[in-house]
Amino acid sequence: MQNAVKFTTTEPSTPTPGQVLRGRILRHKGVMVGGTVIAVIILIAILAPALAPHDPYAQSLIRRLRPPVWIEGGSWAHPLGTDHLGRDYLSRLIYGAQISLTIGVCTALISGVVGTTLGVLAGYFGGWVDAVITFFVTVKLSIPTILLALAVVQLFGGSLNVVVLVLGFLLWHQFALVARAVTMQIREMDYITAARTIGCSRSRILMTEVLPNLMNQIIVVLTLTIASAIVIEAALSFLGVGVKPPLPSWGIMIAEGRAHIFFRPWLVMIPGVALFVLVLSINLLGDGLRDVTSPQGRS
Numbered sequence: 001m002q003n004a005v006k007f008t009t010t011e012p013s014t015p016t017p018g019q020v021l022r023g024r025i026l027r028h029k030g031v032m033v034g035g036t037v038i039a040v041i042i043l044i045a046i047l048a049p050a051l052a053p054h055d056p057y058a059q060s061l062i063r064r065l066r067p068p069v070w071i072e073g074g075s076w077a078h079p080l081g082t083d084h085l086g087r088d089y090l091s092r093l094i095y096g097a098q099i100s101l102t103i104g105v106c107t108a109l110i111s112g113v114v115g116t117t118l119g120v121l122a123g124y125f126g127g128w129v130d131a132v133i134t135f136f137v138t139v140k141l142s143i144p145t146i147l148l149a150l151a152v153v154q155l156f157g158g159s160l161n162v163v164v165l166v167l168g169f170l171l172w173h174q175f176a177l178v179a180r181a182v183t184m185q186i187r188e189m190d191y192i193t194a195a196r197t198i199g200c201s202r203s204r205i206l207m208t209e210v211l212p213n214l215m216n217q218i219i220v221v222l223t224l225t226i227a228s229a230i231v232i233e234a235a236l237s238f239l240g241v242g243v244k245p246p247l248p249s250w251g252i253m254i255a256e257g258r259a260h261i262f263f264r265p266w267l268v269m270i271p272g273v274a275l276f277v278l279v280l281s282i283n284l285l286g287d288g289l290r291d292v293t294s295p296q297g298r299s
Contacts, residue, residue, distance in 0.1 A: 024292035028291060030284040030288035030291070031284070031285060031288030034284030034285035037281035038278075038281050041097055041101070044094055044097055048097070048098055052088075052090070052091035053090060054087075054090075054091045055088075055091065056088065056092040057246050058087060059086050060087075061085070061086055062086065064085060064086040065081070065083070065084055065264060067081050068089075068270075071266070078090065080093060080266075080270055084256060084259075089253075089270060092248035093248070093270060093271060096271065099160070099247060099248065100249070102160070102164075103160070103163060103167070104225075104229045104230040106168065107167040107168045107225065107226070108171075108223075110165070110172075111168050111172040111174070111225055111229075112175050112221070114168070115173060115179065116179045116218055118133050118172070119175060119176040119179025120179050120210060121133065123182070123183025124183050124187050124202075124206060124210060130180070137173050137177060140172075145232065146236075149170055150236065152170075153166055153241045153242065158237075158243060158244050163233055163236065167232060174221050174225060175218065178217050178221050182213075182214055182217055183214065186209075186210050186213050191209060192209055195209055216289075219289060220289050220290045220293070223283075223286030223289065226282055227279045230278065230279055231275075231279055233249070234251030234275055235251065236251065237249045237250075237251030237255065238252075238254055240255065250272075250275045251271075253270075253271040254268050257271070
C-alpha cells in the first residue's frame, strides 16, 4: 500500500501593524540617518565627562587661540583648538550638546503638555471653550516668538531654567493647533460614540480614547519643537540674553568667536556646523516620522 503524499498550501501571514511600521522606518532614509545622528549626539552628551579631554571651564591664557589639529600650529592636545580664554574647544563642544539637548527636550515637553491639553479641550468640547482657546492661539501667532523671548528673558535674567520656562510657554501653539484639528476628527468616530453610550465619563474618554490616537501627530510636533527650541536658544545666547557664560552653549561659542571670525573662522564654524547637524537631524527624524506614521505610508 502506497503512502499518499499530501500537499498543503499555507497562506502568507498578514504582517501586524507593528511590523508594518518597523518596515517603513527601516526603509525611510530620513528616519534612519536623522535617528542615527541624534543617537550618537545623545550618547556623546551622556558620556561627556568620560569623552571630554579637558575641563571645559579651565582657562589658560598661555594656550589661548590655538588652532585645530588640521591647521598649521595645531596639536592633538587640543584637536579642535582653544578659544580666547584658552579653554579646550572640543570639551566645550561636547558639553554644549548637553545644554542644547536639555533645553530642546525640556522645552518641547512643557510646550507639549500645555498645548496638547488646550488643543484637546478645544477640539472635543467646541463651543465657547474652542472660541476662547482659539483666540489665545491667534494672539500667540500674531506675536513674533523670538522678540517676545528676548523681552521676557531680558526681564527675568538669562539662565538655563529661565530660558527653558520661557520657551516652553512660547511654543505651545504648535501642539494646540495639531491637537485641536485631530481631536475634532476623533470625536466623531464610532468608538467615541460607543464610549459615550456605555456611560464613560468625559475624562475617561479623553484619556483612554482621544489621547492615544493623538500620539503619532504629537510625537512629530515634539521633534520639530525640539529643533525650534535649540535654534532659538542659540539665537538668544548669541545676542547675550540667553544662557550665560561660562556655560558652553553653542550659541555662546559662536558669539564669543565672532570677534575673531576673519582670522580664526573655525571659532564660529565648529559650533555652527554642530548646531546645523543637530537641527538638520532632528528635522529629518520629524519629517520621516510624519511619513511613516501616515495612513498611506508616504516615502
